[in-house]
Amino acid sequence: MAEASLDDWEETVFRYGRATRDRPAEVLLYDLSTDLAELGRAVHRHRSASALRRLTRVTAQMSGLMCLTFCKLDDRPAVRRWARTARLAADEAGDSQTRSWVLAQESYGHYYSGDLLEALDVAQRARDVVAKTPTAGAALAAALQARAYAAMGHDQETRNALGHAEEVLSHLTGESLVPSAFGYTEAQLRFHQGSALTHLKDARAAIKAQDRALQLCAAGDFTDWAMTRLDRARCLCLVPEGDASKALDYATETLASLSEPQARGIITLRGNELFRSLPRNQRALPAARNLREVLMLTSESKEVQEP
Secondary structure (H helix, E strand, O other), X not given: OOHHHHHHHHHHHHHHHHHOOOOOHHHHHHHHHHHHHHHHHHHHOOOOHHHHHXXXXXXXXXXXXXXXXXXXXXXXXXHHHHHHHHHHHHHHHOOHHHXXXXXXXXXXXXXXXXXXXXXXXXXXXXXXXXXXXXXXHHHHHHHHHHHHHHHOOXXXXXXXXXXXXXXXXXXXXXXXXXXXXXXXXXXXXXXXXXXXXXXXXXXXXXXXXXXXXXXXXOOOOHHHHHHHHHXXXXXXXXXXXXXXXXXXXXXXXXXXXXXXXXXXXHHHHHHHHHHHHOOHHHHOOHHHHHHHHHHHOOOOOOOXXXX
């Protein structure tokens, strides 16, 4: 296979990595599926061991992007299938950094599926694969561990994992710092930090992290922007001086500013979690009813269940 063709495949997958930040998952899914089919044909046409290794690494990366895309769409069975494909391809490619990265994507899927223990285990494997080498996959894995620990109410473990993510991030360079599924930036860390601290109900510290995340968030990065704002709304409901109606209006405004394809999946899931977390007196507020009506537009069942 011509060197230029291999280079083109590697550039294609990194373009997809950047596109995950600002393209709706439904749109990305169609394009990824089309190119994966062509990539499969290219693998079968190879004649060189070195070419096959490079194509297999690209296959692992594209499969990891499929895993991430289905995670955003909250399609849990598809996440598991593509996570397995990505792991097998990364093993075949013999690339520890790629294996660490695909395991981090799998951990993402387990986290959003509510399987926190599995998310912790897979994230730890993602960190162990690269040992002490600072990689984007290791930074993401540590941040995901922090979020899983926080969801379980484990304060010290959460802060330890956040500290590790911060340490790895401080040593990343070059393409590892590009806003992309293959990179990890301070904007992403602050989003993960704010999410974890929200779960711990450390509202003031969470709001500080969210301020920084929103300041750094790229204009088109609608997922992290919306998720951070929904976490902010939850924090504003928690602080003693908070105005629940204003917080819920803020959440409703966030969701209403997104297109339907953008809001589907984990963003709607987070909005539903916010609604269900409200105490009964807040669920009776007009602002809560408005939030529920907006959520119904992109909820799969077209219904937001009362807690």
